[in-house]
Amino acid sequence: MSSQNSPKVRVRFAPSPTGYLHVGGARTALYNYLFAKKNGGEFILRIEDTDEARSTQESLRGVVDDLVWLNLLWAEGVDPVTLKDQGPNGPYKQSERMHIYKQIAEQLLAEGKAYYCFLTDAEIEVQREAQMKAGGQPHIQSPYADWTLDQAKVKMAEGGTPPVVRFKTKHLKKDYIFNDIVRGEVKFPSDMVGDFVLLRGGGMPVYNFCCVVDDHLMKMSHVFRAEEHLPNTLRQLMIYEAMGWKAPEFGHMALILDEDRQKLSKRKGAVACGQLKDEGYLASAVLNFIALLGWSHPEGKEIMSVEDMVAAFDISRLNPSGAIFDRVKFKWMNAQHLRALPNAELWKAIQPFLARENMQLPSDPVWQDKSLNLFKPYMEVLADAITLYRPLNDNSYLIQPDAEEVMKLETTKAVLTTWKELVQAHGAEYMTEEEFLKIQDEVKNKTGAKGKNLFQPVRVAVIGQPHGAELKILVPLMKKQSLVARAEKALATIA
Structure with a gap:
């Protein structure tokens, strides 16, 4: 052993x-x-x-x-x-190591360093209250501390509630001093604790043992x-x-600590790693952020890979003061990690979020690359992809209630009809930003509509609502037939 x-x-x-x-x-x-x-x-x-x-x-x-x-x-x-x-020092689950704890406890009992204690909870409570009233430490004074092992075994043979095994502390009259790597010298007087439990009555060991x-x-x-x-x-x-x-x-x-310098808790937002993953934080950003909650890079680096951390890690730089979990900084850091990902990797990472919303998007890697070049600067967490890509998903296209007023403008029908015809006449499957702006100008010239009378109906024809993402970003990512079909849906609501 x-x-x-x-x-x-x-x-x-x-x-x-x-x-x-x-x-x-x-x-x-x-x-x-x-x-x-x-x-x-x-x-x-x-x-x-x-x-x-x-x-x-x-x-x-x-x-x-x-x-x-x-x-x-x-x-x-x-x-x-x-x-x-897996490994040579198992079992690695404490629940499977009971025989080991029992063996060590028996050794301590045999050497007189521990004893069986038969005090009931009620007797312990009476002692505790009396000691507190007297202004003393509420330490157990067990009448069984000096019993021999044989005496205890005789009592155990009589039946009744199984005893706990307690560790003897009364004879340890000294200070325990150790050098804490983070805090420096720590001193504990031995009388800070009384005779403490090693095994509970049913044989279950306690944490410290x-x-x-x-x-x-x-x-x-x-x-x-x-x-x-x-x-x-x-x-x-x-x-x-x-x-x-x-x-x-x-x-x-x-x-x-949270922003109020209280111990970080779930009440103030996600603190579970699984939840952070679901919200679209990257594992690399989580590690980078939590590494700096109590440790600092010798050169003050903020954005790091795990390899960078390993190279620079020195336990002398662990800080004994509480660290603030700054959610704004965390999101900023995640955005840095996210934007550093190659587009192919980032597309793979956002897939579960897009799939969650049943989005039907092109499988063409060129299109995916182009879309990420446009959207990446607007993403802080992977879940942001849902809002950014939703307007491109034909299944999500609906005329929203806030478009009702726009659809009643007297120029709307002409704007939508002209927009649809010009898009239909466009030669390529996709248009560039410049081509989109040119078509928009043609709609203006042909219908005489301008300002919100021009832009809002076109926006409704593309995304179903009069406000939202910039069309010059979205339209070049949308197929001609998709734009035509949406314009027809918008026109149908007027009819």
Whole structure:
């Protein structure tokens, strides 16, 4: 069972499959991944699923799929397809490691470093209230702390509620000091905690116990995790010491805050990676943005690939102060990544969004390339493609209610008829911007209509409404027969 922390860099991301992958979790995974890659080490995915009531296979699948989407791929852990173990240090799901925790707990019990505690919840509550009233720390004073293992076993044989296993702390009268990679020296007095639980009554291990056992046996050299885990470190250091194991180096990263400097939560907008993907953020932009929430490039670079981050990553540049999740900047950054994509790649990326709306658009790569050259500057997220391409989709063409007034103008019928005839007479399947403007001028000359009496009816004939995208951008992307058919629909509403 014994194991030594290896000199090789080994780090882990250890999510609980009780919900979605939050951007804070994704940032933890990213920093661990970058540190491993920078130092020729290994990045491991461990699943902390001992919360039986809340852990689900569906959540596990979601978290794994999000990590794969972000391309934060691991050397050991659950297989991204089958979710079965891959690697020599498994099982990688805590729910499958119960025999290991039981064995370590039995060792601590045998060595007198832990004990069976039979206190009921009601007795613990009475103690807690009395200690709070006296102004003391609400630590458990268990009458069972000094019982021998044999005494405890006799009581257990009598039946009744199964006892918990508690770790003994009373004799540890000292400060626990460690150098946090992000925060510098951290000191915890041992009396900050009382005798804490290792195994619950049913034998289920608690987080701090599993964490130490797994990090040791999986040979973790460093543990980078969120600031909220900092108080757990005292209990964990006590367990490392009791087992005679070398603790890994710890680094606790600052919280991600919203614009009001509160902990980032779902109430203020998307914080789940899956939701960001659905909204059309690129994985490369998500990684770029979250990397800068607590770390900075030595040259102040803002737009980076993962390769750039690996090359520049240095844990001394992790910042202990909370980082603000600026959604405006995030969208701007996504736009930079999106516009840097080759058109063929970008077309592939917007396909799921266009398909969602059942858009029927030309399959010709030349047309697709041309359309993206025109629309790319207007896109910040992939979902923006829906609004941009909708006017080009013949199935979406409808005369909108706000066109009603335009259709009543006395010049409208003449404008639409002339527009239709001139488009029909055009020689090529598509027209250029210049040819469109020339035809529009001819309509003006032939009908005498000008200003809104000219432009609005033509706009209704092309997109079904008097306001919207610039026609000189759209018309060159539309086939002649499509423009004619739309003009006929518009004329039919007048008739």
